[in-house]
Amino acid sequence: MGRSSNKPFISQGEWANSYDNDGMQFGGKQMGVQGKKETAEDLPVNCCMLSLKPFVTPVCTPDGYVFETDNIKKYIAEHHKHPFSGKPLEAGDLVKLHYHKNAKGDLVDPISFRQFSRHTKIVANRKSGHVYSWASVDEFNKKANAWADLVTGEPFSEDDIIVLQDPDAPKKLSKQTSESSKAIQQVTLVSSDKTTSKEKKPYNAASYTKGLAAASFTSTAMEPVTANERQLVDDEEYMFGRIKDKGYARIVTNLGEINLELHCDRAPRTCYNFIQLAKSGYYKGVKFHRSIRNFMIQGGDPTATGRGGKSFWGKDFADEISKKLKHSERGVLSMANRGPGTNGSQFFILYRATGSLDGKHTVFGRVVGGLTVLDKMEAVPTDDSDRPTADIVIKDVTVFVDPFAEFGKRIERKIEHEKDQRDLESGKRKRTAAEEMREEDETTTWLGTKLPSKQRPKTGPAKDSSGTGSAESSMGVGKYMKARQFEEPKKASRADKGDSQDRPSKKKKAVGYTFGDFAGW
Numbered sequence: 001m002g003r004s005s006n007k008p009f010i011s012q013g014e015w016a017n018s019y020d021n022d023g024m025q026f027g028g029k030q031m032g033v034q035g036k037k038e039t040a041e042d043l044p045v046n047c048c049m050l051s052l053k054p055f056v057t058p059v060c061t062p063d064g065y066v067f068e069t070d071n072i073k074k075y076i077a078e079h080h081k082h083p084f085s086g087k088p089l090e091a092g093d094l095v096k097l098h099y100h101k102n103a104k105g106d107l108v109d110p111i112s113f114r115q116f117s118r119h120t121k122i123v124a125n126r127k128s129g130h131v132y133s134w135a136s137v138d139e140f141n142k143k144a145n146a147w148a149d150l151v152t153g154e155p156f157s158e159d160d161i162i163v164l165q166d167p168d169a170p171k172k173l174s175k176q177t178s179e180s181s182k183a184i185q186q187v188t189l190v191s192s193d194k195t196t197s198k199e200k201k202p203y204n205a206a207s208y209t210k211g212l213a214a215a216s217f218t219s220t221a222m223e224p225v226t227a228n229e230r231q232l233v234d235d236e237e238y239m240f241g242r243i244k245d246k247g248y249a250r251i252v253t254n255l256g257e258i259n260l261e262l263h264c265d266r267a268p269r270t271c272y273n274f275i276q277l278a279k280s281g282y283y284k285g286v287k288f289h290r291s292i293r294n295f296m297i298q299g300g301d302p303t304a305t306g307r308g309g310k311s312f313w314g315k316d317f318a319d320e321i322s323k324k325l326k327h328s329e330r331g332v333l334s335m336a337n338r339g340p341g342t343n344g345s346q347f348f349i350l351y352r353a354t355g356s357l358d359g360k361h362t363v364f365g366r367v368v369g370g371l372t373v374l375d376k377m378e379a380v381p382t383d384d385s386d387r388p389t390a391d392i393v394i395k396d397v398t399v400f401v402d403p404f405a406e407f408g409k410r411i412e413r414k415i416e417h418e419k420d421q422r423d424l425e426s427g428k429r430k431r432t433a434a435e436e437m438r439e440e441d442e443t444t445t446w447l448g449t450k451l452p453s454k455q456r457p458k459t460g461p462a463k464d465s466s467g468t469g470s471a472e473s474s475m476g477v478g479k480y481m482k483a484r485q486f487e488e489p490k491k492a493s494r495a496d497k498g499d500s501q502d503r504p505s506k507k508k509k510a511v512g513y514t515f516g517d518f519a520g521w
Helices: 012-017 029-039 069-079 134-142 178-186 190-194 212-218 235-240 268-279 371-379 403-426 433-442 494-502
Strands: 058-060 066-068 122-125 131-133 161-165 205-209 230-232 247-253 256-262 290-292 296-299 332-335 347-350 363-369 393-401
Touching: 058 069, 066 069, 122 134, 131 134, 235 268, 235 403, 247 268, 256 268, 256 371, 268 363, 268 393, 268 403, 296 371, 363 371
Parallel strands: none
Antiparallel strands: 058 066, 122 131, 122 161, 205 230, 247 256, 247 393, 256 363, 290 296, 296 347, 332 347, 332 363
């Protein structure tokens, strides 16, 4: 077999030259590199070619350059020529464009409803101004030889088609004169006041998304969704997972008062239900309808039958069983139910430890005061149906400490603070004198050094208490200590001056080199 002189690979020198403008051209690789260079300056399809920002009322020139109406009109009024080609251009030559959008606001073809991208050939009808993809115009107008607008039905010719974007022949924006570049910088941009800032996620945003992007990717019945949006957690669910404190309440009965400690950190939903019902006066006048000696006393049912009562939400809610909370002592406060997940408003207090109830009922508190009142309740005789013969009535339930209300206030302060910071950053308000002082304190370390701050007030050199100190007396280590005052040396008296004048002055040695003896050897 004969040998070919053509190498089946690209050498290192050829590869290096392919990226040089004066380098050697070979094969299709150079074409690919040139293609990348040409498409590197493409703009998104919804941007003005002057301001480089999304347009609101677009127009185009006869050669297919798209601009914001106000921007190009101001440029034409001053220069009367095309900003890129330099050809004469007047405002009457502009064509008003009508883009079509989908439900999400993306630019689409009104016939195929396909979203425009950088790889879509986009054309416009000069007469109607409607914008289409070339695939629709080619299929329904050119091939069918039916030259009528696909939206309005207005007749037009092939010469009325303006190519706005062609991936095979992209428009270049870099070949502009210095005069046009200066003019572009002087154009007042319409969209300058509508700068998009990074949206801060809500305080109750979950760590997972709504899943619409994945669902739309795998289903043809859903509209395409390209951005993931965080799922928002319910305000109560967000609050329940962040309560770390105990709650305290008092049950006032006709036999005395019982103080309760509520485990809001372990059973937040159950405690929240109890506190909200107590605050609304739900338990006022309600009787303890069931009492079993050496077991428990039950109440919270307005009907006093053991089959009534509703939760704060008007429906049953789930159990909150915790292994750390058990029915292990006298005075444990727990929820009564008809089975799993049937908690309402009824509760009971144990007379003695009952471990058989663990895992079946939600423990959400305990008695911390008034055990003698609990003894009186247990001593009240009952009938055959365990109903006390003498009424034991709840006069009121007073809530002393409500961690949920405190948490709500913190959230309100947080939201108000974030709004205040946004107003400060956007320039809607200015810092107060107190805020300036606090900002100054926050930018000073314990060593006295200043952290970099863009809005730190300029201050002159600090003075000490005597008014003669410098900034060093109040900066650095020990800046809060009083500066030590040194006494100035006393001025010499006239006698001392006289003595000093009478004393003979020492002769200065002549400066130079003298040769000595060898005594030091």
